[in-house]
Amino acid sequence: MHGACQSFYEAIMEAGADFASSPGRILIDFIDPLIVARTVATTDKRVYISAREISKQIKEGEKGISGIGAMGKRKFIADNVIK
Numbered sequence: 421m422h423g424a425c426q427s428f429y430e431a432i433m434e435a436g437a438d439f440a441s442s443p444g445r446i447l448i449d450f451i452d453p454l455i456v457a458r459t460v461a462t463t464d465k466r467v468y469i470s471a472r473e474i475s476k477q478i479k480e481g482e483k484g485i486s487g488i489g490a491m492g493k494r495k496f497i498a499d500n501v502i503k
């Protein structure tokens with residue numbers, strides 16, 4: 421996720437961001453980018469996360485965040501247990 425309250429949303433998305441803040445040109449809560457980062461980092465790498473799904477978790481909704489979405493980044497490593 422890129423941007424902040426006074427960012428040019430369209431230019432950030434055109435530059436290649438998966439998510440950008442404030443498409444509605446509003447002030448966002450300081451925790452919103454952290455919610456996006458946490459969601460992407462803790463979602464399994466085989467699961468697609470839409471901008472709409474993340475927007476439901478933040479205070480300002482779709483006016484506060486939007487984007488094209490991304491795959492999660494969490495990887496599971498199998499434990500080798502010796503018996």
